Amino acid sequence: MTTESPLHDAETPAPYTIEQILSGIVMGLIVLITFGNVLARYFTSQSFAATEEFSIALLIVLSFLGSSAAFAFDRHIRVDFFVRKLPPGLHAFIDWLSFAVTASLFAFIAFYAGKLTWDQYRFEETSPALGVPQWWYTVWMPVLAVALVLRLVITRMRRRA
Amino acid sequence: MIGSVLIGLFLLALVAGMPLATGLGVASIAVLAMAGFDQLAVPTNIYAGIAKYPLLAIPMFILAGMIFERSGVAIRLVRFVTAMVGEWTGSLAVVAVLVSMLLGGISGSGPADAAAVAAVMLPSMIARGYPKGFSAGLIAASGSTAIVIPPSVAFIVYSVMVPAATVPALFAAGLFPGMVAALCLLVPAIVISRKYGFGRDYKAERPPLGKSFIDAIWGLLAPVIILGGLRTGIFTPTEAAVVAVAYGIFVGMVVYRSISFRGLFRVLVEAGELSAVVLMIIGIASVFAWAGNTLGIFDAAAKALVGLHSSEWLMLLSINLLLLAAGMFLDAISIFLILLPLLVPIAIAMGWDLVWFGVMMTINLAIGQFTPPMAISLMITSRIAGIGMEETFKWVVWLVLAMGAGLALMIVFPQLALWLPGRLGYL
Numbered sequence: 001m002t003t004e005s006p007l008h009d010a011e012t013p014a015p016y017t018i019e020q021i022l023s024g025i026v027m028g029l030i031v032l033i034t035f036g037n038v039l040a041r042y043f044t045s046q047s048f049a050a051t052e053e054f055s056i057a058l059l060i061v062l063s064f065l066g067s068s069a070a071f072a073f074d075r076h077i078r079v080d081f082f083v084r085k086l087p088p089g090l091h092a093f094i095d096w097l098s099f100a101v102t103a104s105l106f107a108f109i110a111f112y113a114g115k116l117t118w119d120q121y122r123f124e125e126t127s128p129a130l131g132v133p134q135w136w137y138t139v140w141m142p143v144l145a146v147a148l149v150l151r152l153v154i155t156r157m158r159r160r161a
Numbered sequence: 162m163i164g165s166v167l168i169g170l171f172l173l174a175l176v177a178g179m180p181l182a183t184g185l186g187v188a189s190i191a192v193l194a195m196a197g198f199d200q201l202a203v204p205t206n207i208y209a210g211i212a213k214y215p216l217l218a219i220p221m222f223i224l225a226g227m228i229f230e231r232s233g234v235a236i237r238l239v240r241f242v243t244a245m246v247g248e249w250t251g252s253l254a255v256v257a258v259l260v261s262m263l264l265g266g267i268s269g270s271g272p273a274d275a276a277a278v279a280a281v282m283l284p285s286m287i288a289r290g291y292p293k294g295f296s297a298g299l300i301a302a303s304g305s306t307a308i309v310i311p312p313s314v315a316f317i318v319y320s321v322m323v324p325a326a327t328v329p330a331l332f333a334a335g336l337f338p339g340m341v342a343a344l345c346l347l348v349p350a351i352v353i354s355r356k357y358g359f360g361r362d363y364k365a366e367r368p369p370l371g372k373s374f375i376d377a378i379w380g381l382l383a384p385v386i387i388l389g390g391l392r393t394g395i396f397t398p399t400e401a402a403v404v405a406v407a408y409g410i411f412v413g414m415v416v417y418r419s420i421s422f423r424g425l426f427r428v429l430v431e432a433g434e435l436s437a438v439v440l441m442i443i444g445i446a447s448v449f450a451w452a453g454n455t456l457g458i459f460d461a462a463a464k465a466l467v468g469l470h471s472s473e474w475l476m477l478l479s480i481n482l483l484l485l486a487a488g489m490f491l492d493a494i495s496i497f498l499i500l501l502p503l504l505v506p507i508a509i510a511m512g513w514d515l516v517w518f519g520v521m522m523t524i525n526l527a528i529g530q531f532t533p534p535m536a537i538s539l540m541i542t543s544r545i546a547g548i549g550m551e552e553t554f555k556w557v558v559w560l561v562l563a564m565g566a567g568l569a570l571m572i573v574f575p576q577l578a579l580w581l582p583g584r585l586g587y588l
Contacts, residue, residue, distance in 0.1 A: 016430065023433035024426050030220060034403040038396070056212040062220065063211050063444060066437020067182070076180040076438050079490045081535045083178035098179040105186045113204035137212075141204055 210447025226268030251354025275304025488529015
């Protein structure tokens with residue numbers, strides 16, 4: 001429900017999940033590519049603007065990687081104002097329902113994103129700027145959506161144990 | 162029928178406390194299925210919604226804001242502003258508002274700004290006899306102006322959804338209304354402090370002005386670099402953001418030496434997660450918007466609403482009340498993503514300037530961030546102060562009214578927002 005919750009567990013750093021480490025690396029890569037672009041443009045008046053294609057594909061990777069921890073540890077934006085007023089039993093049920101629906105949604109996304117990737121592979125679509133196969137970019141959606149579902153399920157099972 | 166399923170399912174999921182992204186996704190998929198569309202539209206729109214060059218500015222501005230928060234810029238700004246303002250009854254309240262305004266020129270997120278100022282200022286305010294509730298409320302309120310004062314992540318999202326309003330135009334348009342909104346807070350802050358004599362019996366040495374200015378110069382230069390770079394056209398917003406990141410890393414790691422390599426990686430991970438949350442909602446919201454637009458749901462709803470309201474002012478009032486209510490429960494970016502597909506056709510039908518409309522919406526949502534009973538910024542500052550949010554309510558009412566007056570000023574005098582971008586040739 002808050003957008004800033006990562007802030008307040010800074011005192012007790014939990015070990016990173018794989019997705020968190022990767023998302024930190026992806027953030028670093030985006031900074032380097034974008035900053036490199038700025039430097040290249042002003043000092044050599046040459047642009048490697050085509051690398052923008054990489055940066056924006058990294059945005060997709062980042063969205064799924066970062067959302068994985070955010071969903072699993074309840075840091076995605078949601079409104080818990082009404083639910084908190086419910087009796088604990090009902091609250092727990094709705095909490096479980098929320099987990100089930102979110103996991104199913106991303107399983108659904110994984111399936112259709114996989115289908116999209118397969119289509120792009122079959123029809124040999126190429127990317128607009130660099131002309132590389134489009135599925136190189138798209139394939140991260142199904143792969144990381146599956147990882148996201150797995151992380152949700154694992155976190156939920158650990159909590160129960 | 163299909164329209165009510167889209168809106169109804171989404172609202173149901175929202176009230177049930179499901180993540181926003183989940184609610185948007187489930188409602189969109191249900192509607193696509195009912196309309197017999199190919200579900201390939203879901204991944205296609207998520208990809209197209211996220212993989213946009215202007216959106217690169219979002220993780221970069223979030224990262225820059227977080228780096229500056231950790232770099233120790235806030236405490237130096239506090240010292241500098243205290244040196245300027247001096248120590249008198251209510252002086253720290255003034256300092257809190259001014260520092261939040263300055264930090265708002267570096268960070269683009271209200272709650273983050275409020276958290277940074279609260280961590281630095283709450284202890285000294287409490288030591289000088291300011292009540293915790295008053296201090297937490299004031300910092301939450303002044304911090305929330307960060308989304309109006311450029312740079313603002315909310316404006317970037319608005320611009321992506323409303324291409325007619327460019328990011329430089331919105332940034333320029335937000336500058337004066339954001340400052341006016343913050344300055345409006347000074348009135349109740351000073352009046353209340355004087356009435357109760359907050360900080361009256363406390364005498365402290367005033368920090369030397371020259372030295373504290375030199376100490377704070379690195380922080381003070383950040384908005385100059387970001388906004389100056391944008392103004393001169395050297396940088397696109399994304400480039401301005403990444404230059405701010407590089408500058409922040411330099412200040413934090415080399416000048417103040419307050420950020421280690423390990424700390425830098427932690428900031429990357431946390432900024433990455435926060436950006437991912439925003440981007441994922443943007444991606445899934447674009448499926449939602451695509452479904453609603455393709456099926457003509459938003460247009461029909463907008464037409465019905467325009468027909469319902471006889472006068473422009475009534476329409477404006479309804480929109481503002483809707484935004485204020487929405488702003489209590491959600492952050493500005495989420496609300497833009499949900500409501501803009503509906504509100505933009507209305508604004509166009511009413512003949513409103515879309516840049517002005519964006520600034521108006523954003524100020525309204527800034528007010529929502531510290532309006533009880535549910536307020537993101539209040540929650541954060543109360544937690545830092547170690548009090549229940551209820552303790553802030555009796556003070557916050559006055560702050561809500563004051564910033565509401567600022568909003569009214571900006572609505573009655575649109576030039577407050579539009580003069581600067583017009584002057585700079587952005588409109």
